[in-house]
Amino acid sequence: MSTHKISVTVNGTRLEAQVESRLLLVHLIREVFRLTGTHIGCDTTHCGACTVLLDGAPTKSCTVLAVQADGRNVKTVEGLEQDGKLHAIQDGFMQEHGLQCGFCTPGMMMTSCALLEHNKNPSEAEIRGAISGNLCRCTGYVNIVKAVQHAAAKLR
Amino acid sequence: MATENEGTPRTSADVCGMGHSMKRKEDPRFIRGQGNYIDDIVLPGMLYMDIVRSPFAHAKIVKIDTSRALKVPGVLAVITGETLAGFKLHWMPTLMSDTQMVLPTEKVMYQAQEVAAVIATDRYAAADGVEAVDVEYDPLPVIVDPYKALEPGAQVLRTDKPGKKDNHIWHWEAGDRAATDQAFKDAAVKVKEHIYIPRIHVASIETCGCIASFDKAQGKLTVYMTTQAPHAIRTVFALVAGHVGLSEEKIRIVSPDIGGGFGGKVPVYPGYVIATAASVVLGKPVKWIEDRMENLQADSFARDYHMDTELCADKDGNITALRIKTVADHGYTDAAANPSKFPAGMFSICTGAYKLKQAFTEMDAAYTNKPPGGVAYRCSFRVTEAAHAIERIVDVLAHEMKIDPAELRMKNFIGANEFPYKSLLGWEYDSGNYAGALQKAMDMIGYADLRKEQAEKRARGELMGIGICSFVEIVGAGPSKQFDILGIKMFDSAEIRVHPTGKAIARFGTKSQGQGHETTYAQIVAEELGIPASQIQVEEGDTDTAPYGLGTYASRSTPTAGAAAVMAARKIRDKARKIAAYLLEVAEEDLEWEVGKFVVKGAPQKSKTIQECAFAAYTNHPQGMEAGLEATHYYDPPNLTFPFGSYICVVDIDRGTGQVKIRRFVAIDDCGNIINPMIVKGQVHGGLAMGMAPALLEEITYDENGNNQAGSFMDYLVPTAMETPNWETGHTVTPSPHHPIGAKGVGESATVGAPPAIANAVVDALAHLGVRHIDIPITPEKVWNILRDKGVAE
């Protein structure tokens, strides 16, 4: 089987790899680039723990091939903090107790910060709809909604 | 005796003791994606393991051909039952002293059972290798119905047990059978329902896994593992693998960050043992991370109780007796993680919040061709099952007698002045105020107005229901005279050391999987010592450093390890007092403790802070006293603790589709004194979602061939933020009189209380049509079938 040389810009840095066609993007991120903040929680594209921003769009990285990301931009949770300053969404999650075990949290935050890019003042219903592809077992979602609202207020 | 901590916390925001909603110390790494979960860990030379699983629920293994798999590039070895049999590791004990296959040599007994393991250089090759292992099976008849399993003459499943002639595991009972039978005979009103709670699965977002790393040169085994009970695992490994040379001082279990446990990460899964054997044989670290379908189909399930539940009362609605007969489906072996003397867990809490005259409950456990387990998914050792039974049957009685369900409960509650209360089935409830919690819930939701609205809607043919659940929880296992797991008593521990500069490190025998121990334990110690919680480093999970404990599950951490932290801190305070007395040149009795410092009585300018005492412990301690400032405490709880609550749920039913919409859900919880209100609320929110899920969505079923019908997230329906309503919470505070800080534990209260509240609400919406009971999950189809039968479907 052929392998492919790909170049992906991850959190602003251009990274290269030689990959099998079937390598999933989430494995490229975790295993090859060793950015382990993006997590794997299922095998049927349901849980959203693997959510990253692919050219700005929140995407389940378990259902994209690494080769599809060649020449494109990927943003992971590791790219949220800039110059030692937390992103408003990270601060929101911490202030509002929007996480417990932390496993779904990176995916939740990537989806949420993409939401806030397009919607500066989302309603509760809009937030719940936006995160409906991200499963959480710990929080019961109430504080996640509050975390996003907290971040939205901070960004406004 | 601890007093209530309502109102302002005693300590400043800086010290941040009890009652502060301190932001969590574990969050900074999680929000940066720098958690250290099992699959994030990479060791040099690490190999990957993937498991071949049986498609059949019951079959003889005719042949396992590994030749194709061994030719797959990257595959190094295939381990089978025969490999392990050579080390006598193919079977292992379960936590309930039954036996469980690690890898089979004769037959498989549930679909997705582990059959062989492929070890490869990377996970992609391991997956290819798994596909290339050729197994020939000879299917055997399957038993999936526990009643059929218990019929005389049924096929014996456990052919590995010499002399075993049936599929009956054990019989358990509690209470007075004769007196209860008499009470039912004499009763004016009787109700009976068959209540089935189906199998469900915790489905924490992180699945299970481990990295087993045997260092040949040192003879030391280190296993990084998703486990809620690392020390218990270490001892089990030492007992199970002692004969192959693994000795307890050379076994280290490390539980890193865990992405949700909920009881599903307590059992010793075959994958852990196989990976360990592989590492010993190959001399390299072996990583095994199960995927979601393996997790759902093979790991410890929860519930699966068939409960014939009866309640009787006099003509005025005074409940007289409760009788429950249960068949418990355990899968092919009893691998429930119960304390050893409690095969049915704490099911005998089923008398709940009520003063009954008599009660009797019995249970028979059966083997079936399904995965083992039973105690998981925040069930608090079967309290979810018990609470569901009593709270459902109380509502059945209310509807049958046409008494308002709130009124019936209030009439029969144990009074707030009747504690400690000895229940008919042997428990001594420490404290409670059931009427108080229910009244608060009713006020918060506007109960009377809702009943008015319901009457108006009914007249228009609209279906609206109000469901109440008033539950009593029982947590904090447990006192050594009754509780042990595989013989190990269920104490828990804290080891606290204060450094010269007045900061501290505290280690525990428990293991948080998201409950916030790094924060709450620091707050407990801060409360006792006055050292700011932010300066107290909390660690758990590494058996090489943490004091021995039984782990975190069944809401036991605050009642046991939290208490240990208090006792250890007080030992430290006692020593610090001696040091302060020495430094201030007064007698110990002349000193008063104010948070963080010792003050001479009547001379407030003469004082020593805890920090000054700490420094002196290393630089200027009294002659004859040991240096240092530390203490360890192993806490043997005198009793369990009994959190409680009242939940009220309002639902509206779509007459066209049968869909149930939760309009409102109010939860009033009482977990005694609260360490961190923000964290307690979070536990309740999460528990409510995990109570709603089985009430409306989640269910594992098997067809008659033992095929799992919900083996992936396609059909095992975990709720999203769209299905989950906005939870409204409140609390009352009724401290535990025997716990050093009056705290009780709260992690599972909401999973206990939510399903009955929701089920009661749906039944209440249909009660006027004569409906008395619906088994969970209450799917739209189930509701629609009822609407159709009653002639009210759109």
Next chain:
Amino acid sequence: MIPASFEYHAPTSLPEAIGLLGKLGQAGEEAKILSGGQSLLPLLKLRFARPGHLIDINRIPGLDYLKEEGGVLRMGALVREAALETSPIVRAKYQILIDTAAVIADPLVRNQATVCGNLAHGDPANDHPATMLAIGADVVATGPKGARTIPVKQFFTAVFTTALEANEVLTEIRIPAPPPGSGGAYVKLERKVGDFATAGAAAFLVIGGGVIEAAGIGLTNLGPTPIKATDAEQFLKGKKPDAATFAEAAKRAAAATAPNPDRRGSVEYKQNMARVLTQRALARAAQRAAGGP
């Protein structure tokens, strides 16, 4: 979780993609088109499908157009579901497409999933087929000999089978611009967000002079292929758009279904849901035809 191995191709033009399909087909190799991948990759990860070749069309420029011209809404092969949801023209004039896109999987999947892929996959459980049947869309299949137009009602031939030839790519969907006095709606019953439909009903009505001039009804996941409820459509013609009419049409639509019993419901439940949802979709379509939301 991990697909079997395959060769990956990323052509940069449509002729190149079609050429590859032809060449591989002739060599007896199985090749699948990768557009959004949100249906295909999950199948590969479970190893339910093991094509030897994936042809990724995402590198081909000019396939993501979504425009209305000459009275037709035209969308290319790479129009994502999310693009439908945010398109001003779709939001203004094609609410039925918004209804449909909004209930496909979840928002993350919709960022990658394509509308054309939702049709080409041939899954009776996908949502757009019913809608396209109701609104009378056409699809364009492009092969080595050029493009041909296929009415959607001839497109779904059997379970997971469409009228696409092995060497054709579905390159465009064409939807006639809705005439005045028309309205459409799609209603889906799902067990939770992200699930396939227990049942789904698309309704499109053209109402003039107080009566229904034309009607389209499509049904999701109620048979081996997406269903066009022609009997119900015929019944509606010339009738008043009222509740009694819709109830009768809904009964006929339900009678056209042949659902499989499964965890989503029994045959009886699903057929009744087909009826209830059709009735609700018709009511909503009529409401929109009258200028309502």
